[in-house]
Amino acid sequence: MDTMRDRFIAITSQLLAEEPRLAVVLADISADGFAPARRAHPDRVINVGIREQLLIGAGAGMALTGMRPIVHTFASFLVERPFEQVKLDFGHQGVGGILVSAGGSYDWPAGGFTHMAPGDVALLDTLEGWTVHVPGHPDEAEALLREAVDGDDRVYVRLSLQANREARPVGRSTGSMGSTGSTGSTGFSVVREGRRGTVVAVGPMLDNVLAATEGLDVSVLYATTVRPFDAAGLRRAAGAGPGADAGAGPSADVVIVEPYLAGTSTAAANEALMELPHRVLGLGVGRAELRRYGQMEEHLAAHGLDARGLRERITGFLPA
Structure with missing residues (x-):
């Protein structure tokens, strides 16, 4: 299977030939793939070098002319380092664009903490007005990218x-309880239904969540889009949807498993469930810096995001 980044390069290169207003701005990362x-x-694939503030500024400048820029580098250099430019050049100027990151939270541990970005989504x-997609498979990344290019x-x-x-289908419809397998780029899809709690798996965390919850009487929701947050979908899963009987339906205990900073979406979940007695546990990457390089799998285990660690924390939180 190709990687999400491989698919991004291939599909974006194809879309450049199909969409005359599309442009790509790079900061050396993936430059060979886009050669x-x-x-x-040559006028629509621009490499600014290792100048991340310029990367964002150039992309926003293109957007001001009516182009649809795709701006790409590692997450730590795309969101964290040039954050002021993201806030001002895109947000303050009121223009749109697509930021596509690579590297996740710790895809390349040998790069050290400078190349890790668990805090990017938080x-x-x-900022106002950002849609955030977290695909869990290259096919999903392709579908979400194609959708973003059209906007x-x-x-x-x-x-x-x-x-x-x-991969799971990505579309515009919103999944709901009673329609297992339905999906939506703007909503959570229902993968498994149960009555003793709800676990939301974000992007590449789904396989580990399914393994961790095997045999448990819980609902599992899958999210490839986390902003906007699917408040209605979470309420339905928690038994607070339209037509739900008081005291009936699944428990309003929710676990959110995200591949970035733990607790990033707990406020959104609490707001979604504010009219219902509930508890929310946010699982994800911890704030402590792990200073041994190791491998990605070792970082997952160290943060309790492997199947074993997730099962221990999920069963410890949800009612027996």
């Missing part, structure tokens, strides 16, 4: 080497 596209479209959460809004697509074994 054929740059030869074919940081974007401080004019501000979109962040977070790519990772970690991926689920199988």
Whole structure:
């Protein structure tokens, strides 16, 4: 299976030939992969070098002219380092664009903490109007990217080497309880139904969540889009949807498993469930810096995001 980043390069190179207003702005990262596209479209594939503030500014400048920029580098250099430019050049100027990151939270541990970005989604959460996609498979990344190219809004697509074994459909409809398997780029899809709690798996965390909850009487929701947050879908899963009987339905205990900073979406979940007695546990990457390089799988285990660690914490939180 190709990686999400491989698919991004291939599909974006294809879309450049189909969409005359599309442009790609790079900061050396993935420049080799985009070399054929740059030869074919030298005015629309721009490499600014290792100048991340300029990367964002150039992309926003293109948006001001009516182009649809795709701006790409590692997450730590795309969101964290040039955050002021993301806030002002896109947000303050009111223009749209697509930020596509690579590297996830710790895809390349040998790169050290400078190349890790577990706080990227939480940081974007401080800004208005950003759609955030976290695909769990290259097919999903492709579908979400194609959808983003058709719009004019501000979109962040977070790519990772970690991926689920199988892709799930990505569309515009919203999943709901009673329609297992339905999905939506703006809503959570229902993968499994149960009555003793709800576990939301974000992007590449789904396989580990399914393994961790095997045999448990819980609902599992899958999210490839975390902003906007699917408040209605979570309420339905928690038994607070339209027509739900008081005291009936699944328990309003919710666990959110995210491949970035733990607790990033707990405020959104609490707001969604504010009219219902509930508890929310946010699982994800811890705040402590792990200073041994190791491998990605070792970082997952150290943060309790492997199947064993997730099962221990989920069963410890949900009622028996």
